[in-house]
Amino acid sequence: IVFSKHYRGRVVSLCRRAQAWTLWLVKQEVCPRSVHAFVFCQCTHGKVDSVLETYDLYHSMYPSLSIGAQIGAQLDEVVRRVQPSMALELGMHCGYSSMRMLRLLLSGGRLITVEQDPQTADYGEELILVAGFKHHQFEVLTSSSSDAIPLLPERMGSHEEGFGLVLMDHDPAQYLTDLQSLEREDLLRSEGCSIVLIYRKRGAGRDIREYIQTREHCYCIKNDMQFMVECGHIVVFC
Numbered sequence: 001i002v003f004s005k006h007y008r009g010r011v012v013s014l015c016r017r018a019q020a021w022t023l024w025l026v027k028q029e030v031c032p033r034s035v036h037a038f039v040f041c042q043c044t045h046g047k048v049d050s051v052l053e054t055y056d057l058y059h060s061m062y063p064s065l066s067i068g069a070q071i072g073a074q075l076d077e078v079v080r081r082v083q084p085s086m087a088l089e090l091g092m093h094c095g096y097s098s099m100r101m102l103r104l105l106l107s108g109g110r111l112i113t114v115e116q117d118p119q120t121a122d123y124g125e126e127l128i129l130v131a132g133f134k135h136h137q138f139e140v141l142t143s144s145s146s147d148a149i150p151l152l153p154e155r156m157g158s159h160e161e162g163f164g165l166v167l168m169d170h171d172p173a174q175y176l177t178d179l180q181s182l183e184r185e186d187l188l189r190s191e192g193c194s195i196v197l198i199y200r201k202r203g204a205g206r207d208i209r210e211y212i213q214t215r216e217h218c219y220c221i222k223n224d225m226q227f228m229v230e231c232g233h234i235v236v237f238c
């Protein structure tokens, strides 16, 4: 009986992996339910490091949309340096990068994260709670970035100075428009804001680089890495 249970478990696991890879190869999609089930069942609840390690394990076995440990470590470095009291994420998926940022925010710091797919947003929010974060530390907005940005001024609470850090990992075709909307809504912290752009394809982001080059008095590229670009913005010079 033990023998047959062992093999049944392995067959189920192989079928799940085959299903996930088929979905990825055919539609370039990742099933958020599968990410949630894996992380929820295998991590130690209440321990953010365990939740992140379980995500990394998932990332090593299945196709995944999360930024992963390598880009995650680069993002950690930005969060540690910038120490934002208010951070914004566009493109939460199941919350991996949200949790990486949340665990490094100073006490009183908050994250607003935006995800357009309602089911994915629910799974992501639950995993952030599983990691031990509370609703006073983060808020999930379930809508497209273009609909969410005009609503952000009223979600800022006492943090009227704006966002010190913005992570864009949603749709690169939308990055420039969303950056311009954030400027228009006066949501970038005037003393300085780091905008982190994730690019998974080579050569992407030409439009935003050109935009930054034409506005050198208020933008600079602080870090230009293979999958991540960090731009600095200072409103007082704009």
Ligand SMILES: C[S@@+](CC[C@H](N)C(=O)[O-])C[C@H]1O[C@@H](n2cnc3c(N)ncnc32)[C@H](O)[C@@H]1O
Residues within 6 Å of the ligand: 065, 066, 067, 068, 090, 091, 092, 093, 094, 095, 096, 097, 098, 114, 115, 116, 117, 120, 143, 144, 145, 146, 169, 170, 171, 174
């Ligand atoms: C690459 S994943 C984000 C991964 C996440 N940052 C992480 O590391 O776990 C992109 C996510 O952005 C969402 N998305 C795509 N376009 C969007 C938009 N315009 N507004 C809000 N969310 C969007 C997708 O549904 C998807 O869940």
